[in-house]
Amino acid sequence: MSLESPWNRMSLESPYKHMILESPWNRIHREPGGNNLEFYTAFNEKRPIRLNAQTREFAWESLHGRYGEESLRTPVVAVDDIIGFERMTEYGKYDAAIARIAEMAPIRICEFETVSGAATLGGAIDHVVPAFWRGGKLWDSVSHVTLGFGKVLETGIDGIAQELILRLADPALGAPQIEILESMRNTIGALRVWHKRYLEALARVKPAIHGNLIHVPFKPARHFHEAVQSLWFVFAFERLCGNWPGIGRIDEMLGGFLKRDLASGVLTLDEAREILAGFFIKGCEWIRRDIPEDCGDAHHYQNIVLSGMDVDGQDVTNEVTYLVLDIVEELGIGDFPVSVRIGGNTPEKLLTRMAEVIRHGGGIVAAYNEPLILKSLTEFGYSTAEARRFANDGCWEVQVPGKTHFGYYPFDSLKILLNDTLGLNGTPALFDDFGSLYAKYLADLKRAVEGIYRDTVRDRTGQLPGADWHWRTAIPCSAVSMLTEGCIESGLSYLGGGARYNVMSPHIGGAPDAGNSLYAIHKLVFEERKVSFSGLMAILQSNWEGQEALRQYVLNQYTYYGNDHDEADAFTCNVLNDFAGIVAELKGRCPILFPAGVSTFGRQIEWAPFRTAVPFGRRKGDILSSNTSPTPGTDSAGATAMIRSYCKADLSRQANGAALDVKLHHTAVQGENGVESLVALLKGFVALGGFFLQPDVVDATVLRLAQANPEDYKTLSVRVSGWNARFVTLGPEWQEMVIERTAQGV
Amino acid sequence: MLLSITNIQRFSTHDGPGVRTTVFFQGCPLRCAWCHNPETQSGCPMLFYVAGRCIGCGACVKACPNGAHSMHPFGRTGRHDYDATLCKGCFRCTEACPAKAVEPVSRMLDPVEIMEIVLKDKVFYGEKGGITLSGGEPLLQAGGCLELLRLAKDNGLNTVVETAGHFDATHLAPIAALTDLFLWDFKDGNAKRHKEYTGVSNALILKNLRAADALGSKILLRSMLAKGINLEEEHLHSLAETASGLKHCIGVELLSYHPYGGSKSEQMGLGDNGRKDWIPSAEEMRLAGETLHRLMRPGIREPE
Numbered sequence A: 001m002s003l004e005s006p007w008n009r010m011s012l013e014s015p016y017k018h019m020i021l022e023s024p025w026n027r028i029h030r031e032p033g034g035n036n037l038e039f040y041t042a043f044n045e046k047r048p049i050r051l052n053a054q055t056r057e058f059a060w061e062s063l064h065g066r067y068g069e070e071s072l073r074t075p076v077v078a079v080d081d082i083i084g085f086e087r088m089t090e091y092g093k094y095d096a097a098i099a100r101i102a103e104m105a106p107i108r109i110c111e112f113e114t115v116s117g118a119a120t121l122g123g124a125i126d127h128v129v130p131a132f133w134r135g136g137k138l139w140d141s142v143s144h145v146t147l148g149f150g151k152v153l154e155t156g157i158d159g160i161a162q163e164l165i166l167r168l169a170d171p172a173l174g175a176p177q178i179e180i181l182e183s184m185r186n187t188i189g190a191l192r193v194w195h196k197r198y199l200e201a202l203a204r205v206k207p208a209i210h211g212n213l214i215h216v217p218f219k220p221a222r223h224f225h226e227a228v229q230s231l232w233f234v235f236a237f238e239r240l241c242g243n244w245p246g247i248g249r250i251d252e253m254l255g256g257f258l259k260r261d262l263a264s265g266v267l268t269l270d271e272a273r274e275i276l277a278g279f280f281i282k283g284c285e286w287i288r289r290d291i292p293e294d295c296g297d298a299h300h301y302q303n304i305v306l307s308g309m310d311v312d313g314q315d316v317t318n319e320v321t322y323l324v325l326d327i328v329e330e331l332g333i334g335d336f337p338v339s340v341r342i343g344g345n346t347p348e349k350l351l352t353r354m355a356e357v358i359r360h361g362g363g364i365v366a367a368y369n370e371p372l373i374l375k376s377l378t379e380f381g382y383s384t385a386e387a388r389r390f391a392n393d394g395c396w397e398v399q400v401p402g403k404t405h406f407g408y409y410p411f412d413s414l415k416i417l418l419n420d421t422l423g424l425n426g427t428p429a430l431f432d433d434f435g436s437l438y439a440k441y442l443a444d445l446k447r448a449v450e451g452i453y454r455d456t457v458r459d460r461t462g463q464l465p466g467a468d469w470h471w472r473t474a475i476p477c478s479a480v481s482m483l484t485e486g487c488i489e490s491g492l493s494y495l496g497g498g499a500r501y502n503v504m505s506p507h508i509g510g511a512p513d514a515g516n517s518l519y520a521i522h523k524l525v526f527e528e529r530k531v532s533f534s535g536l537m538a539i540l541q542s543n544w545e546g547q548e549a550l551r552q553y554v555l556n557q558y559t560y561y562g563n564d565h566d567e568a569d570a571f572t573c574n575v576l577n578d579f580a581g582i583v584a585e586l587k588g589r590c591p592i593l594f595p596a597g598v599s600t601f602g603r604q605i606e607w608a609p610f611r612t613a614v615p616f617g618r619r620k621g622d623i624l625s626s627n628t629s630p631t632p633g634t635d636s637a638g639a640t641a642m643i644r645s646y647c648k649a650d651l652s653r654q655a656n657g658a659a660l661d662v663k664l665h666h667t668a669v670q671g672e673n674g675v676e677s678l679v680a681l682l683k684g685f686v687a688l689g690g691f692f693l694q695p696d697v698v699d700a701t702v703l704r705l706a707q708a709n710p711e712d713y714k715t716l717s718v719r720v721s722g723w724n725a726r727f728v729t730l731g732p733e734w735q736e737m738v739i740e741r742t743a744q745g746v
Numbered sequence B: 001m002l003l004s005i006t007n008i009q010r011f012s013t014h015d016g017p018g019v020r021t022t023v024f025f026q027g028c029p030l031r032c033a034w035c036h037n038p039e040t041q042s043g044c045p046m047l048f049y050v051a052g053r054c055i056g057c058g059a060c061v062k063a064c065p066n067g068a069h070s071m072h073p074f075g076r077t078g079r080h081d082y083d084a085t086l087c088k089g090c091f092r093c094t095e096a097c098p099a100k101a102v103e104p105v106s107r108m109l110d111p112v113e114i115m116e117i118v119l120k121d122k123v124f125y126g127e128k129g130g131i132t133l134s135g136g137e138p139l140l141q142a143g144g145c146l147e148l149l150r151l152a153k154d155n156g157l158n159t160v161v162e163t164a165g166h167f168d169a170t171h172l173a174p175i176a177a178l179t180d181l182f183l184w185d186f187k188d189g190n191a192k193r194h195k196e197y198t199g200v201s202n203a204l205i206l207k208n209l210r211a212a213d214a215l216g217s218k219i220l221l222r223s224m225l226a227k228g229i230n231l232e233e234e235h236l237h238s239l240a241e242t243a244s245g246l247k248h249c250i251g252v253e254l255l256s257y258h259p260y261g262g263s264k265s266e267q268m269g270l271g272d273n274g275r276k277d278w279i280p281s282a283e284e285m286r287l288a289g290e291t292l293h294r295l296m297r298p299g300i301r302e303p304e
């Protein structure tokens, strides 16, 4: 066994094998009582308290990294001693590794937990299968997927096992299919082992949870507490195996159970809230005690989608919807980004509750415009029923949960303009009029998008898009395949084409910057003729050196995207719409679905050094626009103007999604009228045809304080760019970016 | 008809119910020592100058016919200086400045033009939101206010007028007829102090206030409390008494003084008028709220 790897710290004779981690942390660090704990809020009133003191304490220690730290002490299991491992097939190795994880991962039972099961191998936090051979990783794990947890509640894992047995009886199956299906069965076998270990450990210490776990997740859940346990246990197992699944429509999945329990009187709403809070608190078990500086730690893609219509068009909003909002409002947990599908049928009460949560800051609750997305998905080609099922992948990219294999391909549309069209990285181009410039840009954009399509397809199939179609062999991922519709039926894995929908989405980034650049060239060179085309190119190549007056002129005298200025907005909207058109032309050439989307997810930071100076006055290296949001510093007309600018593009053509980040100043949403104003923003966003709105309430002063005293602000979470992160875990550029974007609405 | 407007602020959430667009009028007959919008006081300098934006290019020096701009050869090398007292408001420099370091304090706008901007956010107003006329004192330009309010009503918007109450009483009835809510500033119940700190007597203000109430106008009284000035019993008593005497008063809002106009005053070359020692503590504000609540007739909304 090599000892070089940091992951090898866990020995084979693990003392954790059957041990309940009983840390002295409790007695040493525990605060005097849960009600004295304060979870950060940007609002001028404290967060409401509905949960009992123990639950709040549990949340506090979890958010402060107690369990993450524990997990890091047991990063991975080693498979070195498995006899004949080296000679096994890839699936054989995978099954052995998952079995080893199930046997050896430490069992953790927390004092105040309401559901049991824990992803205690810290290596999973690094997105790998936490079973190492000779100190090295074997496989990456899977994320950006929402699994079919609804099915687990309905049929139990036994139902899936049964399905596998039936499927395997088919004599027409080929050997590879059999291997994949057997691997799913073996994964279920591993889950049984892990389950049995919990039952043994729980029998004496937690009889109630033990009682639930006897039944679930193998049998269908019978009541609310069992349903939450079932969902949590399978979710935790997936994470134990390294995967980072999203949860999906939790209120739709759990609402019926709660309704029955409330009606029969076996449960009160307050009890249900405590149970569900346990789920959310357990979901913070990967938060680390130390503060790794990165792009934020709180994004393991465990997304939640609330409300919206069911397959029959009925509103699913129920008590669970409100309990989720209660919980994140009280505890400020941002680890499960909550996206609410709003639109025509959304109850007024739900909008109000969303606003009440949003005003505390943390960026936890975001909004989908359901009517627009349903239109978008059906126009893209999904049936009405499938479209109505939509949830997301873990950030906000729209997908049909439990049956979609998803990946996205981000690219920098600004860099294409600067380098390919304008030639700023070499010999600059020359254009006599704006029309020919824009035509060349679209041609360059088209080439880039087609390249992505070709590469994506080749990546998955080893072929170019064509008639003769088969999937390339992929790394094993049976834990994910077994909960993805289509895989059992086809005998293919999730990564190997088994999912009902295989979606690869090109994501345009920097579109507002490209739009603003085109606008500035149009004004400065072709309309006002203040400088010649080649003159401007020379200026950009020398990074605006010695041209401060002209730079100030383009920065200040023109209005850019995001200020509700029709002329300027048109340039960005054209880029977005034309991109969607280019993508649409590729439709139907192969079974991979290729919907357009808009995102940067913070890549504007990594892209910055590779861009030249831009025509609208920003220098090389400046951090520019995120997602579909205005370039920082160019928008001054407030949140409503920004939303209007964004909605001028036909966002329904971005079938994978287009997010707008709106940071509101905390004073703008104070008082009773603050809630009404937020509700009005949400309604306006729907009425105008937005896609996905990520509002956050922040106080730049507090963010500065948090930069200086990170220890005091560990629970301050902010919306970054599709997920939430604790502010103190963001690297310096990320922190600056968040602070820079905090001024709207003042 | 052109109106002198200092700013049109969209997504205002503190100037009446719902989401609003607030139109700030230039000009005010009062001279409050604590003014938050000193640029709206009439007779003040006509330019904002933001030194931090200035790149020292000298374009304004060339543009100005009155020598209001100059460059400093010494000291902050190449930096530029602006003398507000020499400015005649021709705005040649604001056109010339590439950096928007000098900007007109107000613009002359047509009511139709203003309404176009206001209507852009109609989708966000819902049933409650709409337009707020503020300032300055909007009723110094009563004709324009009337026109704007009429346009707002034609478009089904909720209307709020924020006033200090010191205006020609003949304007009241037509304005009141088109106003859904007045936000009425009640600066000080002590007449002598009112004169001292705002430059005018409070007699006309109170007279107009009662007249508006008699016309059936909904009124929200607002009073900003500054420590050492009006944060004391007499003012709170008279505020409570005035509110209680109004039939259509929907509430009293107490605001805490904040040295807010300070940086703006600096930008206009007025020097900092912010006074840190005037800021009341949170506890003092809470007590003032309690006192007021005790003194007021029931039915008036509790102060926030």
Ligand code: SF4
Binding pocket: B047, B063, B064, B065, B066, B067, B068, B069, B086, B087, B088, B089, B090, B091, B092, B093, B094
């Ligand atoms: S507005 Fe006219 S007079 Fe005043 S400083 Fe500018 S150029 Fe000179």
Ligand code: SF4
Binding pocket: B053, B054, B055, B056, B057, B058, B059, B060, B061, B069, B080, B096, B097, B098, B099, B100, B101, B102
């Ligand atoms: S024109 Fe503007 S930037 Fe140039 S010196 Fe004058 S104020 Fe400064």
